[in-house]
Amino acid sequence: MTYYTTSACIDEANQMCVDICPVDCVHIEDGVDRIAFIDPDGCIDCGACEPACPISAIYSEAALPESMAIFAKIHPLYFTDREAARAMVGEALPVPS
Numbered sequence: 001m002t003y004y005t006t007s008a009c010i011d012e013a014n015q016m017c018v019d020i021c022p023v024d025c026v027h028i029e030d031g032v033d034r035i036a037f038i039d040p041d042g043c044i045d046c047g048a049c050e051p052a053c054p055i056s057a058i059y060s061e062a063a064l065p066e067s068m069a070i071f072a073k074i075h076p077l078y079f080t081d082r083e084a085a086r087a088m089v090g091e092a093l094p095v096p097s
C-alpha cells in the first residue's frame with residue numbers, strides 16, 4: 001500500500017511529509033511542483049506522513065476518497081513522466097463555484 005497527497009496539498013508551503021519520510025520517497029521540486037509526490041514503489045507504508053500533514057492532505061491508498069481518485073494516477077505517473085503528472089495536478093484543482 002502507499003499514501004497519496006491530495007488537492008489540499010496544491011501550493012501548500014509546508015513540506016513536513018518530505019522531512020518525516022524515513023525512506024525519502026516524498027519528492028517535490030521547489031518552484032516547479034505544486035504538490036509533494038509520493039513514490040508508490042518506495043513507500044513502506046509506515047504511515048508517518050499522514051498525521052504529520054498539518055492540513056490533512058494525505059490519505060492511505062485504502063482511505064483515498066473517491067473525489068480524490070485522480071491522485072492515485074498522478075503520483076505514480078510523476079516517476080515516469082513528470083510533466084504529464086504536473087499537468088494533471090492543474091486539472092485536479094477544485095473548480096470555483
Ligand code: SF4
Nearest residue numbers: 021043044046047049
Ligand atoms: Fe514515506 Fe511512510 Fe508516508 Fe510512505 S507512509 S510516504 S514511507 S512517510
